[in-house]
Amino acid sequence: MLPARRIVPLSTLGPGRRRGRIARIEGGPWVQRLLDLGMVPETWVEFVRRAPLGDPLAYRIRGTCVALRRREASAVFVEVPEE
Amino acid sequence: MIPRKSKPLAAGCHRAFPAIPGAGGSAGPTIALAGNPNAGKSTLFNRLVGGRQHVGNWPGKTVERAEGRLVVENNSFRVVDLPGTYSLFADTPEEVVARDFLLGGEAAVTVVTVDSTNLERHLYLARQTLLLTGRVVVALNKMDLADSMGIRIDCEDLAVRLGVPVVPVSAVTGSGIPRLLKVLGEAAEAWGEGVRNGRRGESSGLPSGRADRERMALELHRWSRDTAAAVSAGGARGMRGCSRDAGRDPEWEPSGGESSRTAGDFSARLDRVVTGRWFAFPLMAVLFGAVLWLTMFGAAPLSALLDRGFSAAAALAEAGLRSAGAPGWILGPLVDGMLVGVGKVISVMLPTMAIFFVLIALLEESGLVPRLAFNADRLFQAAGTQGKHCLSCLAGLGCNVPGVMSARIMKEPHRTIAVLTNSLVPCNGRLGVILPLSLVFFGSGGVGVVAGILLISAAAMLLGTLFLSRVVFRGVQPGFIMELPPYRWPNFRTVVLRTLRERVIQVLGRAVTVAAPVTILIWFMANYPAGAGFEGTAAGRLTAFLGPLGTPLGIPGHALTAVLFSLAAKEIVVGALAITGGLAASLRGSGADPASLLAGWSALEAFNFLLFFTLFMPCLLTAMTMFRETRSWRLTALGLALPFGLAYLFTLASYRIGLVLGL
Numbered sequence: 125m126l127p128a129r130r131i132v133p134l135s136t137l138g139p140g141r142r143r144g145r146i147a148r149i150e151g152g153p154w155v156q157r158l159l160d161l162g163m164v165p166e167t168w169v170e171f172v173r174r175a176p177l178g179d180p181l182a183y184r185i186r187g188t189c190v191a192l193r194r195r196e197a198s199a200v201f202v203e204v205p206e207e
Numbered sequence: 208m209i210p211r212k213s214k215p216l217a218a219g220c221h222r223a224f225p226a227i228p229g230a231g232g233s234a235g236p237t238i239a240l241a242g243n244p245n246a247g248k249s250t251l252f253n254r255l256v257g258g259r260q261h262v263g264n265w266p267g268k269t270v271e272r273a274e275g276r277l278v279v280e281n282n283s284f285r286v287v288d289l290p291g292t293y294s295l296f297a298d299t300p301e302e303v304v305a306r307d308f309l310l311g312g313e314a315a316v317t318v319v320t321v322d323s324t325n326l327e328r329h330l331y332l333a334r335q336t337l338l339l340t341g342r343v344v345v346a347l348n349k350m351d352l353a354d355s356m357g358i359r360i361d362c363e364d365l366a367v368r369l370g371v372p373v374v375p376v377s378a379v380t381g382s383g384i385p386r387l388l389k390v391l392g393e394a395a396e397a398w399g400e401g402v403r404n405g406r407r408g409e410s411s412g413l414p415s416g417r418a419d420r421e422r423m424a425l426e427l428h429r430w431s432r433d434t435a436a437a438v439s440a441g442g443a444r445g446m447r448g449c450s451r452d453a454g455r456d457p458e459w460e461p462s463g464g465e466s467s468r469t470a471g472d473f474s475a476r477l478d479r480v481v482t483g484r485w486f487a488f489p490l491m492a493v494l495f496g497a498v499l500w501l502t503m504f505g506a507a508p509l510s511a512l513l514d515r516g517f518s519a520a521a522a523l524a525e526a527g528l529r530s531a532g533a534p535g536w537i538l539g540p541l542v543d544g545m546l547v548g549v550g551k552v553i554s555v556m557l558p559t560m561a562i563f564f565v566l567i568a569l570l571e572e573s574g575l576v577p578r579l580a581f582n583a584d585r586l587f588q589a590a591g592t593q594g595k596h597c598l599s600c601l602a603g604l605g606c607n608v609p610g611v612m613s614a615r616i617m618k619e620p621h622r623t624i625a626v627l628t629n630s631l632v633p634c635n636g637r638l639g640v641i642l643p644l645s646l647v648f649f650g651s652g653g654v655g656v657v658a659g660i661l662l663i664s665a666a667a668m669l670l671g672t673l674f675l676s677r678v679v680f681r682g683v684q685p686g687f688i689m690e691l692p693p694y695r696w697p698n699f700r701t702v703v704l705r706t707l708r709e710r711v712i713q714v715l716g717r718a719v720t721v722a723a724p725v726t727i728l729i730w731f732m733a734n735y736p737a738g739a740g741f742e743g744t745a746a747g748r749l750t751a752f753l754g755p756l757g758t759p760l761g762i763p764g765h766a767l768t769a770v771l772f773s774l775a776a777k778e779i780v781v782g783a784l785a786i787t788g789g790l791a792a793s794l795r796g797s798g799a800d801p802a803s804l805l806a807g808w809s810a811l812e813a814f815n816f817l818l819f820f821t822l823f824m825p826c827l828l829t830a831m832t833m834f835r836e837t838r839s840w841r842l843t844a845l846g847l848a849l850p851f852g853l854a855y856l857f858t859l860a861s862y863r864i865g866l867v868l869g870l
């Protein structure tokens with residue numbers, strides 16, 4: 125039995141809830157860059173850390189650690205289990 | 208022949224790229240090297256071509272192009288190093304260059320360098336490359352590392368799945384390279400015929416619409432994941448910093464908490480400090496300080512040694528020319544002008560550049576540098592650019608020429624903003640002047656004075672950035688997306704060799720070609736028209752003219768003339784000050800006593816002079832580099848006017864405040 129899930133922006137992952145599975149990416153000039161880095165639907169992402177001033181955010185995806193700003197991370201939507 | 212900035216992806220481009228002269232234009236079939244950043248492409252390129260290489264730019268682009276020659280058993284190949292990219296779909300200058308080259312069908316063989324320790328990610332580019340050209344050989348690199356991590360890869364299976372040869376190699380140890388050469392030779396022979404017969408670009412091309420591209424990206428990523436999973440086994444995941452795979456065996460666990468932590472992971476633990484809230488900025492300050500300190504104090508004895516060597520050479524040359532009966536107007540400019548001036552530039556620049564850029568390259572190799580950008584991004588975002596701007600500032604601390612060039616790591620308009628503001632970062636040439644002068648004048652307070660000037664420079668740089676991003680380059684701001692590679696121990700030998708070759712020698716050569724003519728000009732200005740003493744010479748008249756301009760800034764006219772002369776190379780300002788102050792007739796007489804240079808100045812005058820000199824304007828070489836990077840006189844003029852305006856404002860303010868405080 126799969127637990128219930130919901131879809132939240134990637135930027136809401138954090139030390140509490142670290143992992144999510146990408147559902148979709150919303151438009152913007154950065155979409156292709158994100159896709160090329162492996163941010164494609166069905167891929168798992170994991171929150172790694174925040175920069176000392178709160179932005180950018182680092183995520184682990186497909187074997188590498190990628191930093192992006194909150195703005196871009198807000199355009200990526202991930203599926204997470206319902207609490 | 209300047210390629211358009213970007214072109215439709217599907218356009219079958221059949222333009223031949225001109226060979227770089229001197230790299231053996233007609234050196235047989237072409238082998239192109241493609242690969243993700245960090246795949247080890249440069250290491251492989253160097254292993255293949257050794258010293259027979261030439262570094263330049265792609266025509267009409269500020270993307271570096273390296274080309275070399277490879278000889279295998281009487282067969283000669285031209286090897287072209289394509290820019291490292293994650294993809295070939297996007298429209299960054301690097302990707303357009305790589306894509307156009309592959310679509311042009313010029314390469315008989317394209318070697319895709321693949322990092323065997325991160326197969327899934329790297330196979331994505333290999334697969335994309337196969338869409339552009341079928342003539343591909345995959346070099347499965349870093350096998351030594353994969354072995355030590357316990358990763359096993361079934362190369363034959365991978366070759367079948369890709370439909371092209373796969374050769375396991377280690378670019379660092381050299382294992383597998385003979386085999387790669389053999390496969391390359393065979394492939395070039397089999398495929399090269401087709402190229403010569405005009406059977407070019409048999410690729411299927413790439414989709415052009417955004418939706419199609421996205422669909423294809425998804426498909427290719429799926430393929431890469433499945434393929435990587437099928438052909439590789441083993442490997443202690445979580446061994447390398449951020450390299451743990453979050454994609455395999457997804458578990459829908461409530462919080463993803465403990466199991467996803469990488470406890471005991473070296474990079475992750477180091478990152479907790481390096482990018483941590485409390486340590487990040489103090490650590491960065493210590494790092495910058497340490498690099499500067501090591502550079503200045505490490506270079507000082509070497510500089511002194513070189514300086515003595517050049518003085519001896521000048522004396523020897525003078526004696527020789529004199530005994531040959533050379534007149535003063537030849538002797539002066541040659542010996543007192545050029546030899547001494549250029550000697551000064553070399554003896555100051557060579558050791559500092561060498562030490563500084565080796566240190567920076569070591570930081571780069573270790574993986575620390577991307578963390579600096581990560582930490583600083585928020586700060587630079589407030590000024591209107593992004594974290595990587597911090598890295599070009601760091602390079603600028605060594606020399607503004609590489610500083611300006613390193614802005615290439617950013618997208619427009621951030622790149623141009625970084626180009627135009629880089630000269631506000633005081634380079635080693637200036638630091639090497641203001642530190643000893645302020646130590647002489649202010650005594651033990653000198654270090655504080657220099658620190659103050661550094662802080663003001665940083666403020667001026669951020670202010671200039673803010674001005675450019677808010678007023679000149681408004682519009683869409685590109686974001687910040689950057690990979691944070693795992694930390695690793697740098698390979699000292701390759702770092703030193705590469706830095707010396709790519710940075711130091713190049714910049715030094717150009718510095719000398721600019722400094723030599725200008726120091727000759729300065730000699731003439733300081734000595735002609737002769738007869739009426741210094742006041743009568745061109746330099747003397749310039750000083751009289753500049754005097755009133757310096758008054759509101761609290762800077763004596765002769766010091767302004769010296770600052771103007773230092774546009775040739777900032778290092779010569781001390782010598783120039785000796786000339787314009789009437790203490791010496793040539794740059795040579797200057798090395799003697801810095802204390803006498805500022806004798807009789809007030810503290811405020813000395814400080815304002817140092818401040819104005821630091822901010823004033825980029826040296827000629829930096830200005831030329833700015834032009835090369837922007838290809839625009841307007842922007843170059845802006846790059847000169849902006850620091851000048853800021854220097855004027857800050858010095859004016861400092862003088863006013865100083866007067867109010869009664870200094």
Ligand SMILES: Nc1nc2c(ncn2[C@@H]2O[C@H](COP(=O)(O)OP(=O)(O)O)[C@@H](O)[C@H]2O)c(=O)[nH]1
Pocket residue numbers: 242243244245246247248249250251291348349350351352376377378379380572698
């Ligand atoms: N262990 C190991 N490291 C390698 C190998 N090839 C390259 N590297 C390292 O990988 C890093 C990136 O190499 P580089 O050639 O600069 O990659 P590029 O970005 O593709 O040009 C450097 O630290 C190299 O020392 C290899 O075969 N084995």
Ligand SMILES: [Mg+2]
Pocket residue numbers: 248249250291
């Ligand atoms: Mg490289």
